[in-house]
C-alpha cells in the first residue's frame with residue numbers, strides 16, 4: 346500500500362524538532378544493534394542514508410568511523426551541520442535514496458534507519474545502497490514490520506505501511522548481497538496520532554546482507570566488534586530497569602532480547618544479588634550449578650561480563666576459595682567492579698584480558714566456567730588450550746554455550762552479521778568437542794540445555810540447529 350506524496354516538505358518543516366521527535370519514536374538500542382550487525386570499526390567509512398538529524402551518524406562518529414550522511418531534506422542537513430559543527434569526519438550530501446550521490450564501491454557499511462518506508466522505490470534504494478558498498482561491505486537496514494496504522498501515512502508521510510520481511514530479504518538478494526537475513530531487534534517504534542486517539546507500536550526489523558568479495562574479518566576485527574557490542578550494552582544497562590527473568594543470551598536484558606529460555610537461574614540462587622548484576626546477565630545457561638563447586642576451590646570465569654557467575658561461584662567456594670573473572674570489555678569490568686565494591690565481596694577479582702591469552706598462571710585453577718562467550722571467540726582452539734594450561738591436573742571445565750548442529754550458509758559458521766543472540770561465531774557441536782579433545786581434555790560431553798541435568802548427549806540430526814548446550818570436560822590428573 347503506497348502513498349504518492351514525497352515526504353521532503355514534511356521533513357523540511359519538522360527538521361528543527363526532529364531530534365526530540367525521534368527520541369520519542371525509538372530507542373538507541375536500535376542503533377547499537379545495527380552498528381554491531383555491520384561490525385563497523387574505527388577508521389572505516391560508512392554511509393548513513395536518510396541521515397535525518399544524525400541518529401546513526403552520532404553512533405558512527407563515537408566509534409571513530411568517517412561518515413557520508415545523505416538526506417533529501419536541506420533543512421535536515423542544515424541541522425546536521427549545526428549539530429556536528431565540530432566534527433570533521435562527516436560529509437553531508439543532499440540526495441535521494443534511489444540515486445545516491447556516492448561513488449561505486451566506496452564505503453565499508455551502509456545504514457538506513459527508518460528510511461525505507463519513506464522512499465518511493467524500496468528495491469531500487471536497496472540496489473543503490475549495495476552499489477556504493479565495497480566488496481565485503483555490509484548493509485544494515487532498520488525499519489518497520491508491516492502494520493495497519495493509517496495515521497502514520499496521513500500524518501507522518503510514511504509511504505509504506507511497513508514491510509513483509511520476506512520482501513526485504515528478496516530485495517537484498519536481488520541487489521546481489523549474500524547472507525541476507527532479516528532479524529528481530531526486539532525493539533519497536535512508537536508514535537501517537539495527532540488527535541491522541543491512536544498509538545502505533547510497531548516492531549522493528551534489522552535487515553543485513555554483505556556484498557560478495559573482500560577479506561574475511563580478522564580476529565582483531567571480531568574482537569573489536571564484540572567489544573563495541575558489549576561495551577554499548579554495559580553502558581546502557583540501568584539497574585532500575587533490570588529484570589532478572591529477562592536474562593538473555595548475548596542480547597540486552599533490559600530490552601528483553603532473548604535467544605534462549607528466559608529464566609536461566611533458579612530464583613533461590615539469585616536472592617540478594619543486586620539488580621545491576623542480575624540485569625546484566627547475558628548468558629545462556631547456569632555453568633556454575635553444573636560445575637558442582639566445593640569450598641576452597643579456585644574458579645576462573647571466561648568472559649565474566651557483569652559478573653553474575655563470579656558472584657554465584659564466590660558464594661559456593663566461600664572465603665577459602667577464590668574466583669577470577671576475565672573480560673576484554675572495559676565497560677563490563679567497570680560494572681562488575683562497581684557491583685563487587687557495593688556488595689563488599691572479597692573473594693572475587695576481575696582481570697582485563699582476552700580468553701585466547703589468559704592473564705592467569707599455569708595450573709592454578711580448579712574449575713573453568715564460561716557462559717555464552719566462547720562462541721564469540723575467533724580462535725576457540727586457543728581458548729581451550731589456555732583453559733587447559735591454567736587448570737590444575739584433574740581440573741574441570743563447565744561451560745554454557747551456543748552451538749550448532751551442522752554449519753551455516755555456505756558451509757561456514759555464522760559470522761558477525763548474526764549479531765543477535767549468541768550465534769556470532771557458533772560452531773558445530775562436534776567441531777567444538779573435537780577442539781577440546783585436541784588440546785588434551787578428556788570426558789568431554791555436550792548436552793542440550795533443554796534436556797535438563799543428566800540429559801542425553803547431543804546427537805546431530807544433519808539439519809542446522811542452533812541451541813544452548815551444557816559442555817563439560819576434564820584435564821587428566
Ligand SMILES: C[S@@+](CC[C@H](N)C(=O)[O-])C[C@H]1O[C@@H](n2cnc3c(N)ncnc32)[C@H](O)[C@@H]1O
Pocket residue numbers: 568571572575594595596625626627628629647648649650651652653654671672673674677698699700701715716717718721722
Ligand atoms: C554474552 S556476554 C556474557 C557475560 C557473562 N558471562 C554472563 O553470563 O552474563 C559475553 C561477554 O564476553 C566478553 N568477551 C567476548 N569475547 C571475549 C574475548 N575474546 N576475550 C575476553 N572477553 C570476551 C564480552 O566482553 C562480554 O562481556
